[in-house]
Amino acid sequence: xxxPEVIVCAGGGGVGKTTxxxxxxxxxxxxxxxxLIVSIDPARRLADAxxxxxxxxxxLVSLETPERQLYGLMPDPRRAMRTFIEILFExxxxxxxxxxxxxxxxxxxxxxxxxxxxxxxxxxARAVAAHGIEVVIIDTAPSRYALDFVQYPGRLAKLxxxxxxxxxxxxxxxxQGPEERSSKTSASRVERLLAWVLGPxxxxxxxxxxxxxxxxxxxxxLNEQTSHLLLGPATRxxxxxxxxxxxxxxxxxxxxxxxxxxxxxxxxxxxxxxLSPDRVFRDILLDAPQTTAAMRAVLGDLxxxxxxxxxxxxxxxxxxxxxxPALPQIRLPHVERAxxxxxxxxxxxxxxxxxxxxGLG
Amino acid sequence: xxxxxxxxxSEAGHPxxxxxIFVTGKGGVGKTTxxxxxxMAAAESDGGAVFVEFGDGSAGKxxxxxxxxxxxxxxxxxxxxxxxAAAPLFGSATLAKLALGNFAMRPxxxxxxxxxxxxxxxxxxxxxHKHQGRRVVxxxxxxxxxxxxxxVAQQGRDLTGKGPIHDxxxxxxxxxxxPGRASIVVVTLPERLVLHETLSLCRALEQQVGxxxxxxxxNRVPAMPSPEAVSDAHGLAARDDAIGVAAxxxxxxxxxxxxxxxxxxxxxxxxxxxxxxxxxxLPQAPADPSATxxxxxxxxxxxx
Numbered sequence: 006x007x008x009p010e011v012i013v014c015a016g017g018g019g020v021g022k023t024t025x026x027x028x029x030x031x032x033x034x035x036x037x038x039x040x041l042i043v044s045i046d047p048a049r050r051l052a053d054a055x056x057x058x059x060x061x062x063x064x065l066v067s068l069e070t071p072e073r074q075l076y077g078l079m080p081d082p083r084r085a086m087r088t089f090i091e092i093l094f095e096x097x098x099x100x101x102x103x104x105x106x107x108x109x110x111x112x113x114x115x116x117x118x119x120x121x122x123x124x125x126x127x128x129x130a131r132a133v134a135a136h137g138i139e140v141v142i143i144d145t146a147p148s149r150y151a152l153d154f155v156q157y158p159g160r161l162a163k164l165x166x167x168x169x170x171x172x173x174x175x176x177x178x179x180x181q182g183p184e185e186r187s188s189k190t191s192a193s194r195v196e197r198l199l200a201w202v203l204g205p206x207x208x209x210x211x212x213x214x215x216x217x218x219x220x221x222x223x224x225x226x227l228n229e230q231t232s233h234l235l236l237g238p239a240t241r242x243x244x245x246x247x248x249x250x251x252x253x254x255x256x257x258x259x260x261x262x263x264x265x266x267x268x269x270x271x272x273x274x275x276x277x278x279x280l281s282p283d284r285v286f287r288d289i290l291l292d293a294p295q296t297t298a299a300m301r302a303v304l305g306d307l308x309x310x311x312x313x314x315x316x317x318x319x320x321x322x323x324x325x326x327x328x329x330p331a332l333p334q335i336r337l338p339h340v341e342r343a344x345x346x347x348x349x350x351x352x353x354x355x356x357x358x359x360x361x362x363x364g365l366g
Numbered sequence: 367x368x369x370x371x372x373x374x375x376s377e378a379g380h381p382x383x384x385x386x387i388f389v390t391g392k393g394g395v396g397k398t399t400x401x402x403x404x405x406m407a408a409a410e411s412d413g414g415a416v417f418v419e420f421g422d423g424s425a426g427k428x429x430x431x432x433x434x435x436x437x438x439x440x441x442x443x444x445x446x447x448x449x450x451a452a453a454p455l456f457g458s459a460t461l462a463k464l465a466l467g468n469f470a471m472r473p474x475x476x477x478x479x480x481x482x483x484x485x486x487x488x489x490x491x492x493x494x495h496k497h498q499g500r501r502v503v504x505x506x507x508x509x510x511x512x513x514x515x516x517x518v519a520q521q522g523r524d525l526t527g528k529g530p531i532h533d534x535x536x537x538x539x540x541x542x543x544x545p546g547r548a549s550i551v552v553v554t555l556p557e558r559l560v561l562h563e564t565l566s567l568c569r570a571l572e573q574q575v576g577x578x579x580x581x582x583x584x585n586r587v588p589a590m591p592s593p594e595a596v597s598d599a600h601g602l603a604a605r606d607d608a609i610g611v612a613a614x615x616x617x618x619x620x621x622x623x624x625x626x627x628x629x630x631x632x633x634x635x636x637x638x639x640x641x642x643x644x645x646x647x648l649p650q651a652p653a654d655p656s657a658t659x660x661x662x663x664x665x666x667x668x669x670x
Contacts, residue, residue: 018394048392048560112480112521147393169470198465202455204529249654251398254428282619286612293609295602299594300616307619313652343625 008239009041009133010140010365014275015263016245017255018147021277023050024345025245025337026144028352032360033140034068034075035353041076041132042066044144045125051079051144056346061088063132076136080128085121086114092127092227093220104216109209119153122146126231140365141234162228165217174214176200176207241272241364246325248279248317253324260329271332273363274325279318279336280355281311314339335359383501383580383670384549386494386542388516390506390567391553392560396585400553400648401505402429403660407670408501409437410661415501418493420444420486426505429657438497442489444482448475451485455530483518488534491542513567516550516575519543549580556587558633565637579644581669584634586650590627591620 044051094101246256389401408415423441523535602613664670
């Protein structure tokens with residue numbers, strides 16, 4: 006089976022990134038691509054946007070014909086560390102039991118950054134294999150630092166894969182062991198300093214590193230799989246922005262970050278909520294004598310709203326075009342609908358004509 | 367040591383906020399703008415305040431805009447926080463660099479959680495200590511882990527038992543992360559899923575960190591469409607001409623807004639129930655509101 010294409014959608018908070026990612030996935034699935042959308046946004050909006058329940062298993066979300074399939078995956082961030090450890094220790098049940106009893110692990114269980122992303126990518130890779138997925142759309146966390154996780158597995162790998170683990174386990178053991186006194190002569194100054202700063206918790210530190218050393222190989226494999234998915238040659242990055250100043254600053258930060266972290270950089274900029282609705286109805290109603298004062302007041306408010314949005318869109322679009330002249334900008338309409346799935350459908354239509362500019366046509 | 371905190375008092379359903387205010391919430395909820403608004407309001411009413419952000423300072427700069435002179439802006443850079451916070455532990459910056467900068471510790475600190483969190487909290491404590499008597503508003507990072515963040519000091523204290531890290535965690539818990547010393551403000555959006563998650567975060571903060579949430583700020587609450595306009599447009603929509611078509615369009619748009627608005631009200635009622643004390647609603651605006659505007663909103667609702 007050939008590698009799937011991967012599209013990573015990044016963006017600051019509140020830009021409608023999950024909705025836009027879901028719409029892109031839907032548009033691709035409608036073109037007959039077997040698609041998977043993975044959300045690592047902890048706000049878990051994807052299920053709402055799709056109008057179906059989603060979890061850590063890839064589930065079919067719509068278009069259930071053999072040639073048009075869209076799967077969704079939204080792992081629970083609160084279970085991320087446990088899932089990660091269960092995957093790593095699949096073949097080491099006794100070590101798993103010891104680890105779950107480790108006090109340090111218990112503290113770390115809900116706190117490790119990057120693990121949720123790593124687990125989501127692992128589950129995505131499994132879903133790709135299981136369902137023959139051709140294109141994966143990744144909805145990242147709504148943050149400037151959402152892309153840090155691209156590097157994070159590498160950092161963990163450096164820690165777990167290098168000689169650091171053995172060294173850390175050793176100082177910890179030495180500090181806790183009976184030869185504590187004599188070790189002061191053999192241990193380096195750095196080792197003594199650290200053992201002293203850590204205090205009695207060294208036992209747990211030693212235990213944790215000893216267990217982690219057992220799963221170095223599955224960890225490295227997992228890490229390679231994730232890096233391949235995120236940084237492979239078939240991966241494209243799309244930055245989603247909205248017409249607000251904060252979103253523009255986030256978009257710039259992310260485009261620059263992508264240029265540093267990846268070989269290809271951002272492929273396109275999606276401006277969400279950027280096209281105002283057709284305003285003919287407003288002109289007709291303003292001319293009509295039957296239009297009441299209450300309606301005129303509402304139309305006046307709408308006018309102001311549209312004008313202020315159009316102004317922001319233009320300012321942000323111009324600023325970004327000046328800074329990134331070669332980066333295509335894709336404008337999505339401002340869709341007002343009560344049902345989140347309806348918004349996804351409307352944006353999918355808008356995306357359909359833009360797939361070519363994303364290199365996905 | 368910090369001076370004794372003011373005794374919390376209750377007025378108009380909003381208990382007084384403590385000297386340190388942690389503003390937390392998911393990414394994209396407008397947390398930084400709300401934090402900046404609280405800092406602006408505090409600077410005006412208390413004669414001075416400090417806005418603390420964890421980052422390079424650009425988010426606070428944008429949110430604060432032309433800030434008053436009595437409002438200080440402190441940016442704590444997470445990347446440098448560990449060394450700064452550890453220097454006193456090791457006795458000097460040189461020793462800290464020696465111990466933490468070696469081949470094993472550098473990757474450990476880069477990859478290990480909690481160490482950075484602990485370090486930036488410690489630096490925030492130092493800011494609060496330095497600015498005693500002024501309100502310190504801390505814009506927490508956008509993360510799903512704010513409980514882990516705020517619990518890290520207690521956990522570090524209990525886990526280590528003794529030693530310098532224990533002492534640091536203990537001091538953090540006593541001087542900063544204590545009811546009366548710190549207030550928690552949670553910013554959220556009027557969407558059902560987000561609200562539910564926020565409320566479980568509030569419960570967890572109270573149970574696991576021992577810090578109850580003092581304010582729940584629901585941001586971007588849409589306005590209720592005028593009922594007259596809704597019924598007038600609906601009436602005209604029955605016409606068989608171009609005016610009817612146009613009125614139908616307006617009517618549909620208003621119906622969507624009405625439905626969104628009632629979804630918001632329903633989910634607020636469902637989540638918060640009748641107990642609306644500590645609840646602040648901020649209106650939806652077409653563009654980002656400035657911190658000054660947010661400060662005015664917060665003051666008028668009695669929340670700041």
